[in-house]
Amino acid sequence: MSRPARFHYAWIVAVVTFLTLLATAGIRAMPAVLILPLEQEFGWNRATVSVAVSINLLVYGLIGPFAASLMDRFGLRRVIMLALTADALAVGGLLFMRSLWQLYLLWGVLVAVATGSTAIVLAATVANRWFFARRGLVMGGLTSANAMGQILFLPLLAYIAVSAGWRPVVMVTAAVAMLILPVSLAFMRDSPESIGLQPYGAPAESAASSLPPGEAAPPKLSALASLRLGVRRGDFWLLAGSFFVCGASTFGLISTHFIPASVEHGVPEVTAASLLAVMGTLNIAGTMASGWLTDRYDNRWLLCGYYLMRGIALLFLPFAYGLGFFGLLAFVVFYGLDWIATVPPTLGLSSQIFGKRNGPVVFGWMFAAHQVGSATAALGAGILRTWLGDYQLAFMSSGLLCLLAAGIVIRIGRASRGSVLPARPLGAGVPAAS
Amino acid sequence: MCRPRASRSLVSHRPGAAHFGLLIPLLPLVLWLAAPAGAEAHAAFVSSDPPDVCAPQAIPRLSPTDPRCQTGVLLGTSPGMVTVRLSEPVQLIGRGIRVLGPSGSFVASPPATVDGTEARLEIGQLDPGTYVVEWQVLSADTHPTRGRFAFSVGQTSRPAVDPMTGDVGQVTLLGLVLQTAGRWLHFGGVALGFGGLAFALLTARRRREAWWPLLLERSWSEAGWGASLLILAEPVALLAQSASLGVDTTFDPDTLVGVLGSSFGLLLGFRAGAALLLWMLAGAAQLVENEPSEPKPLLLAAACLGLALSAVDAFSSHAGSFRPAALGLAVQSLHSTGMALWLGAAMSIAIARRKLSGERLEALRSSARWPVLLGLLLVGATGVAMAAVHIPSLGALVESGYGKTLLAKQVLLGLTLSAAALARVGRSRLPREWWSACDLAALVAVVGSASLLVSLPPPR
Numbered sequence: 001m002s003r004p005a006r007f008h009y010a011w012i013v014a015v016v017t018f019l020t021l022l023a024t025a026g027i028r029a030m031p032a033v034l035i036l037p038l039e040q041e042f043g044w045n046r047a048t049v050s051v052a053v054s055i056n057l058l059v060y061g062l063i064g065p066f067a068a069s070l071m072d073r074f075g076l077r078r079v080i081m082l083a084l085t086a087d088a089l090a091v092g093g094l095l096f097m098r099s100l101w102q103l104y105l106l107w108g109v110l111v112a113v114a115t116g117s118t119a120i121v122l123a124a125t126v127a128n129r130w131f132f133a134r135r136g137l138v139m140g141g142l143t144s145a146n147a148m149g150q151i152l153f154l155p156l157l158a159y160i161a162v163s164a165g166w167r168p169v170v171m172v173t174a175a176v177a178m179l180i181l182p183v184s185l186a187f188m189r190d191s192p193e194s195i196g197l198q199p200y201g202a203p204a205e206s207a208a209s210s211l212p213p214g215e216a217a218p219p220k221l222s223a224l225a226s227l228r229l230g231v232r233r234g235d236f237w238l239l240a241g242s243f244f245v246c247g248a249s250t251f252g253l254i255s256t257h258f259i260p261a262s263v264e265h266g267v268p269e270v271t272a273a274s275l276l277a278v279m280g281t282l283n284i285a286g287t288m289a290s291g292w293l294t295d296r297y298d299n300r301w302l303l304c305g306y307y308l309m310r311g312i313a314l315l316f317l318p319f320a321y322g323l324g325f326f327g328l329l330a331f332v333v334f335y336g337l338d339w340i341a342t343v344p345p346t347l348g349l350s351s352q353i354f355g356k357r358n359g360p361v362v363f364g365w366m367f368a369a370h371q372v373g374s375a376t377a378a379l380g381a382g383i384l385r386t387w388l389g390d391y392q393l394a395f396m397s398s399g400l401l402c403l404l405a406a407g408i409v410i411r412i413g414r415a416s417r418g419s420v421l422p423a424r425p426l427g428a429g430v431p432a433a434s
Numbered sequence: 435m436c437r438p439r440a441s442r443s444l445v446s447h448r449p450g451a452a453h454f455g456l457l458i459p460l461l462p463l464v465l466w467l468a469a470p471a472g473a474e475a476h477a478a479f480v481s482s483d484p485p486d487v488c489a490p491q492a493i494p495r496l497s498p499t500d501p502r503c504q505t506g507v508l509l510g511t512s513p514g515m516v517t518v519r520l521s522e523p524v525q526l527i528g529r530g531i532r533v534l535g536p537s538g539s540f541v542a543s544p545p546a547t548v549d550g551t552e553a554r555l556e557i558g559q560l561d562p563g564t565y566v567v568e569w570q571v572l573s574a575d576t577h578p579t580r581g582r583f584a585f586s587v588g589q590t591s592r593p594a595v596d597p598m599t600g601d602v603g604q605v606t607l608l609g610l611v612l613q614t615a616g617r618w619l620h621f622g623g624v625a626l627g628f629g630g631l632a633f634a635l636l637t638a639r640r641r642r643e644a645w646w647p648l649l650l651e652r653s654w655s656e657a658g659w660g661a662s663l664l665i666l667a668e669p670v671a672l673l674a675q676s677a678s679l680g681v682d683t684t685f686d687p688d689t690l691v692g693v694l695g696s697s698f699g700l701l702l703g704f705r706a707g708a709a710l711l712l713w714m715l716a717g718a719a720q721l722v723e724n725e726p727s728e729p730k731p732l733l734l735a736a737a738c739l740g741l742a743l744s745a746v747d748a749f750s751s752h753a754g755s756f757r758p759a760a761l762g763l764a765v766q767s768l769h770s771t772g773m774a775l776w777l778g779a780a781m782s783i784a785i786a787r788r789k790l791s792g793e794r795l796e797a798l799r800s801s802a803r804w805p806v807l808l809g810l811l812l813v814g815a816t817g818v819a820m821a822a823v824h825i826p827s828l829g830a831l832v833e834s835g836y837g838k839t840l841l842a843k844q845v846l847l848g849l850t851l852s853a854a855a856l857a858r859v860g861r862s863r864l865p866r867e868w869w870s871a872c873d874l875a876a877l878v879a880v881v882g883s884a885s886l887l888v889s890l891p892p893p894r
Binding site for chain 1: 595691694695699700703704707708713714717720721771776
């Protein structure tokens with residue numbers, strides 16, 4: 001393997017992608033701040049506003065594979081331009097909202113389509129196209145933008161909402177999207193080949209597609225074709241199943257229900273929100289570390305360890321509340337560290353099994369399973385809470401689901417029947433220095 | 435050939451480190467689960483107000499067939515409150531206490547409350563007639579207990595339901611049967627899941643011998659089946675709890691949710707978690723199968739998990755009869771560990787017999803000698819200790835259901851040991867294999883009687 005050049009354009013692309021993802025995360029952080037003012041101004045209730053959030057979560061997930069497919073056809077740059085413009089218009093449109101269906105259309109559908117196009121599949125596509133070495137690290141860094149966006153934007157937006165009302169919040173968010181737009185226009189490039197480069201760390205002797213010599217490039221598949229490719233392989237179901245659990249145990253359960261559960265156990269709301277912020281910070285460290293590990297160790301062992309740790313943390317949570325602040329802090333540390341850590345190894349495995357070209361699109365479908373998991377758990381935990389009067393059963397069952405996921409991921413690589421694409425060892429999983 | 439290729443491409447570069455990493459998160463779980471949690475034995479009825487004069491513990495006590503049990507004590511005025519006192523702190527299940535009026539409908543009242551060992555229900559002014567009190571609680575060791583008794587205000591009338599439940603061990607017969615079945619599945623899962631692995635771990639110093647890799651492979655596949663049995667036991671155990679409180683409440687959603695929300699729900703969660711972890715370890719073992727790495731870290735992880743599970747099991751058994759309770763937890767855990775060792779070695783030999791023959795089988799057998807002896811020693815010593823604590827007198831051994839079950843278990847144990855001896859000596863007309871099969875069957879029956887024993891309240 002040739003030593004990568006001292007500076008590679010791939011890093012600029014990665015930074016631009018990071019900024020785009022940061023803006024996307026900021027937009028996605030809005031509902032937490034907007035729910036109460038919208039309820040007050042329009043007289044809507046929690047359930048009707050939640051429906052918009054749920055539609056958004058689902059559409060956000062389902063649009064991923066199609067966005068990945070569009071990026072293949074029209075190029076990264078155009079898709080990002082289009083998505084950021086749509087973001088700004090849809091968010092700005094909220095200013096003229098008069099009735100509930102407009103919220104469903106603007107927030108539930110348009111914003112979801114636009115942010116879903118520049119979310120995790122964008123990170124996956126950039127990491128796969130521009131990087132041969134250090135792919136896991138890049139993926140880790142890019143996905144941590146999600147947490148960083150929340151940490152940066154939530155307090156800012158909350159402050160604006162409290163001091164100036166919800167309309168300025170909307171204006172600021174739309175302005176952020178418009179600010180990123182020219183940056184992307186100036187620096188984003190579709191692929192290393194389009195500016196006469198190799199992906200970062202690619203072997204010098206390989207073809208432009210960075211395939212091993214003598215091996216033909218697999219055909220590029222559309223979103224639906226890659227779904228057909230995926231469902232025929234057991235490994236797809238194992239990965240998607242574990243990612244469903246991931247979504248259920250993070251965004252569905254903890255993001256949505258951690259604060260109310262903590263308040264019920266006598267933890268002040270501000271403390272609970274701060275703990276959630278600590279989780280977000282640890283999450284950045286955890287995701288970066290996970291990306292680094294993904295480049296070096298068998299991704300199955302990593303995923304297995306992450307789900308194991310998360311499962312134990314969730315089983316411990318009902319007791320953590322009994323142990324006071326330090327018990328909760330222990331939970332927050334364990335849980336925060338592997339919040340999104342599952343993303344780099346899941347993408348790594350997806351690329352190893354489905355190939356570099358189709359891996360991101362198939363990964364997009366796995367992310368759809370992730371979002372279905374989020375939506376299911378957000379709703380399911382609410383129902384269990386209403387029925388039982390506390391969250392014990394919800395926390396315990398999601399903890400058990402995580403342990404199940406740990407058992408599932410360790411079985412990847414043996415379940416495939418009737419292989420469609422030969423599995424090839426790729427950059428991810430190969431030490432960069434070898 | 436795509437499949438082998440696929441798995442090769444995913445193989446770890448530094449597997450050893452990853453396996454050791456797996457152990458780290460397990461360790462706090464084990465320590466935390468093993469911490470004594472103040473477990474107690476079954477909560478027994480102590481007294482009540484108005485008094486239940488037909489309960490086994492009542493002084494003076496009426497015979498259950500006495501017609502006065504149908505109407506209970508006759509009070510001059512309405513009692514205002516019903517109180518049930520138990521031998522240890524309890525949780526209420528469902529409404530906890532209900533009072534059934536002469537008309538057959540429940541007396542309107544605020545929800546029952548519990549304060550340590552005392553459960554109370556406020557009832558307003560009652561009309562004259564005979565009332566039946568129904569109470570149901572869960573003891574700290576998660577055993578359900580229920581009872582029913584009558585009292586009359588001003589005058590007697592025909593009770594709306596028979597105050598004598600005809601329960602066995604303070605639960606319904608269906609509940610007892612399901613509890614036994616659930617524990618049987620569970621203990622079977624423990625033995626199948628951890629027994630073979632424990633045997634492999636104890637004989638790991640002979641891993642260069644030809645039979646050991648086969649033993650290891652079979653043990654991990656048994657572990658997968660054991661995990662399935664453990665999972666299967668959970669819904670049975672859940673239904674056993676609800677059925678114990680009344681046959682008609684077996685599938686009642688409110689009772690089931692009440693049971694899940696109690697300490698039994700936590701127990702169920704931990705046991706299911708242990709089963710899933712075992713399943714995960716079995717998957718991990720297959721992943722490292724073709725690697726020349728040490729098999730020991732995964733075996734050690736499984737052993738820790740097995741010990742943790744036996745501690746959880748001890749929590750739900752009669753460990754609380756010991757003072758201090760932590761001693762009871764230790765004794766109970768060692769008892770089930772010994773059982774798993776013994777049963778695991780016996781099953782491993784029975785299964786290996788199909789694949790091995792001659793010298794190799796003999797080598798396996800001889801190496802099984804001391805794990806089996808260790809298992810027997812553990813089971814014997816802890817069994818005697820538990821019997822000494824739970825059986826207050828020799829009379830209780832033949833009078834109580836608990837005592838009788840214990841006796842039956844000893845008989846089965848004797849049969850098991852005889853069959854094992856005959857299988858080893860091989861000097862009978864029947865082949866050794868036949869005696870081994872008998873041995874295994876008797877062992878399964880011993881586990882069954884142990885399951886019944888744990889489900890019954892020990893005599894006091």
